[in-house]
Amino acid sequence: MTTIKCPQCGGPSLWDESNKARPFCCDRCKLIDLGAWASESYQIPVQPSDEAYEDYSSSYDASGLPANATKH
Numbered sequence: 825m826t827t828i829k830c831p832q833c834g835g836p837s838l839w840d841e842s843n844k845a846r847p848f849c850c851d852r853c854k855l856i857d858l859g860a861w862a863s864e865s866y867q868i869p870v871q872p873s874d875e876a877y878e879d880y881s882s883s884y885d886a887s888g889l890p891a892n893a894t895k896h
C-alpha cells in the first residue's frame with residue numbers, strides 16, 4: 825500500500841483506487857484545493873482594452889461581416 829503526502833493538508837494520503845480523492849487524502853482536501861484554484865482564476869481582472877475593440881470594429885462592419893467582404 826502506497827501513502828503519499830496530501831498536497832492540501834500535508835497529511836498522509838492513501839494512493840489507492842479506493843481513495844477517490846487522490847492525490848488528496850479526502851474529498852474535503854480535494855474540494856478545498858479546487859475551490860482555491862477557482863477563486864484565484866476569478867480574481868484575475870478582465871479589462872477590455874480599447875485597442876482590441878478598435879481592431880475588432882475596423883475589421884468588421886455593423887453586419888458582422890469582414891470589412892473587405894464584397895457587398896452586393
Ligand SMILES: [Zn+2]
Nearest residue numbers: 830833849853
Ligand atoms: Zn488532506
